[in-house]
Amino acid sequence: MLHLIIVTVQEIRNPLKDKFRNKDVAxxxxxTIPCPEVAEALAHIGFDWLFIDMEHAPLELxxxxLILQAVAGxxxxxxxxxxxxxFVIIKRVLDLGVFNIIVPWINSRKEAEEAVKACKYPPEGIRGCGPLRASLYGLKTKEYLEKANFEVAVIVQIETAKAVQNINEILSVKGVDATFVGPMDLSVSLGYLGNPQHPEVKAAxxxxAEAHENTKVCPGIASSIEQLKEHLELGYRFINIGSDIGxxxxxxxKLLQSAKNILKESAFS
Known part of the structure; x- marks a missing residue:
């Protein structure tokens, strides 16, 4: 009896960058929890993207x-x-097969250029060549090397008064695909610690958002379900709306309060 074994090899492609190009909302x-099962459960819910945070959360390479492996399906x-x-940290993350990198604390054109160079192979950048997992362990090395510079999305974080001041210069950097506003850090930088709802923070x-209007750069922001409508109306399209811990x-x-309400209404209270 003849048995056919069909091996499927995933495509070297970044669906999120397609959304950026098409101006779709993501x-x-x-x-933030170093647990692959949590990430896997969230991925199966149907979010467009997972914001894997190595800056503030206790997540190592x-x-x-493990999270990448968990959500691969x-x-x-x-x-x-x-x-x-x-560039060393960025290189190691990219070599894991990540196609979307958020780089924090970008305040100038020069810093944005450095972020882009770290994500690109020469001649466009300085990324070292050793994409083991990214190339599917050698199954698609040639295709990966040909496509990586085009498919990897460089997302720069705007979170300081200086970055707001230099926003037009930052957006003009070739290779910047999206921005990501951090309202909490922005509030700190503007002098309104922990108050992202302050009028001056909201004005920033x-x-x-307005600075993106005549560019191809996708505007992004750390938002919430309460602020989502407001941020959409401003033009933000790459939007984080919650967290695993939250x-x-x-x-x-909600579960505990519901249980307590039942206790109050029952003979067991």
Whole structure:
């Protein structure tokens, strides 16, 4: 009896960058817990992207690799925020097979250029060549090397008063595909610690959005379900709307309160 074994090899392609090009809205959720099962469960819900946070969360390279493996069978696209604009860190994350990199604390044209160079192979950048997992362990090395510079999305984070001041220069950098506004850090930088709803912070967020209008750069922001409509109306399209911790906390709080309400209404109170 003849048995056919069909091996499928995933395509070297970045669906999120397609959304940027098409000006589609992409909704994401943050992953901060070093647990692949949590990321996998969120990915199966149907979010467009997962915000895997190496900057503020206790996630190391091994954690990122396990999360990537966990969500590989879903349509949710992983996006990794690296801890700093460092070409070595960025190279190692890209070599894991990540196609979307958020680089924090970009304040100038020069820093944006450095982020782009870190994500691109020569002659466009300085990325070292050793894409083991990214090339499917050698199954698609040639295709990966040919497509990586085009498919990898460089997302620069705008989170300071200086970045707002230099927003037009930052957006003019070739290779910047999207921005990502951090309202909390922006509030700190503008002198309104922990108050992203302050009128001056909101004015800065609006100014950032307006600066994108005549560019091909996709505007992104860390938002919430309460602010989503407002941010959509400003033109933001790459939007994080929650986090694993927030969903666990909110769900647990609601569950406990519901149980307490039942206790009050029952003979067991």
């Amino acid at each position: 909704l994401g959720v943050a992953v 091994t954690d990122v690799k 879903t349509n949710t696209v992983p996006v990794v925020r690296v801890p700093w604009n460092d 967020i609006e100014k950032i 969903l666990i906390r909110g769900g647990a709080r």
